[in-house]
Amino acid sequence: MRTTGQPATTADYPNLAAMDAALVDCRACPRLVAWREQVAREKRAAFRDETYWGRPVTGFGPDDARMLLVGLAPAAHGGNRTGRMFTGDRSGDVLFAALYTIGAATQPTATRRDDGLRLIGTRVTSPVHCAPPDNKPTTDERDRCRHWLINELELLAPTVRSVVVLGAWGWQALMPALTAAGWQVPRPRPTFGHGVHYSIDPARPGRHRLDLFGCYHVSQQNTFTGRLTPAMLETVLAEAATTAGLTLTPPTQEPT
Numbered sequence: 001m002r003t004t005g006q007p008a009t010t011a012d013y014p015n016l017a018a019m020d021a022a023l024v025d026c027r028a029c030p031r032l033v034a035w036r037e038q039v040a041r042e043k044r045a046a047f048r049d050e051t052y053w054g055r056p057v058t059g060f061g062p063d064d065a066r067m068l069l070v071g072l073a074p075a076a077h078g079g080n081r082t083g084r085m086f087t088g089d090r091s092g093d094v095l096f097a098a099l100y101t102i103g104a105a106t107q108p109t110a111t112r113r114d115d116g117l118r119l120i121g122t123r124v125t126s127p128v129h130c131a132p133p134d135n136k137p138t139t140d141e142r143d144r145c146r147h148w149l150i151n152e153l154e155l156l157a158p159t160v161r162s163v164v165v166l167g168a169w170g171w172q173a174l175m176p177a178l179t180a181a182g183w184q185v186p187r188p189r190p191t192f193g194h195g196v197h198y199s200i201d202p203a204r205p206g207r208h209r210l211d212l213f214g215c216y217h218v219s220q221q222n223t224f225t226g227r228l229t230p231a232m233l234e235t236v237l238a239e240a241a242t243t244a245g246l247t248l249t250p251p252t253q254e255p256t
Contacts, residue, residue, distance in 0.1 A: 013155070016063040019148070020058035020059070023058050024058060025055075025056075028144050029144055031138070032130035033130070035076075035131065036056075036131045039052065039077070039080055041054075044077045053079070054080060057080065057083060057129055058129065059125035060124045060125075061124055062121065063123075063155070063156070065122055065156060065160060066121045066159050066162065067122045067160070067162045067163075067241055068123050068125065068160050069164045069165075070126065070166065071085070071166045072135065073131060073137055074129065075088075075091065076135075078091065085125065085126065086218075087117075088112065090220050092218075093109070094233065095166075095218045096108060096109060099119065099122065099237065102238045102250055103241075103248030103251070104119060104121065104122045105118070105122075106120070120248060122246075123156065128141060128145045130145075146180075153177060153178065154182065157182065157208075161210065161211065161245055162210065162211040162212070162244035163213065165214055165215065166218060167192075167217030167219070171192040172192070175190075179203075182206070183210060184201045190212065194216045194232065195235075197212070199211060200212050211240065215237075
């Protein structure tokens with residue numbers, strides 16, 4: 001079990017299943033461990049009869065994904081409750097509905113780990129895997145958690161072709177991870193913005209050029225105010241899926 005956040009490599013974990021099995025036992029960040037477990041004990045009134053996950057939350061999606069989505073961290077009563085990234089909260093409601101609309105998810109809702117949802121050619125992850133107080137990890141917590149993201153990128157290297165980053169915080173966290181995982185991030189680093197699109201060349205064998213997209217985060221602050229609309233999100237996701245070479249079949253629209 002890793003407790004100190006020491007760097008990992010693909011030699012440590014031959015596949016994502018092995019990495020995820022180790023990740024859920026991580027206790028490297030005392031503040032995050034205390035918070036995620038406190039939330040799991042005290043619960044929100046609406047979920048008082050549920051057993052919270054209360055552990056690090058792994059990425060979600062196939063291990064041969066061509067499109068990767070990078071968020072921020074699990075929500076205290078979302079992923080920290082359900083044990084699956086972006087599942088059980090309003091941010092996930094928006095994200096998975098958009099993925100369903102473009103054909104990258106098998107259903108538009110994500111309520112629990114065993115609800116039958118599957119992602120198609122797409123994986124969702126985050127730079128920090130434990131729910132932070134006030135949704136704000138510290139810089140030290142971000143850096144201590146980085147080796148998991150590096151390892152995930154390395155294991156996805158044979159197939160991943162596009163990355164969509166949800167929010168400026170995740171964008172900044174991703175850049176050093178891309179460099180460490182074997183991609184050549186330009187100097188100065190690409191600037192975050194909604195709808196921006198950059199090409200990132202490989203710096204080591206076994207990697208492909210990445211198409212990097214920026215998208216406002218699916219937080220309630222953005223979606224409730226209209227800063228990020230479903231159409232805006234769907235446009236970015238659809239473009240990223242196309243550049244990744246995903247062949248998706250959107251659901252048949254019911255006649256009105």
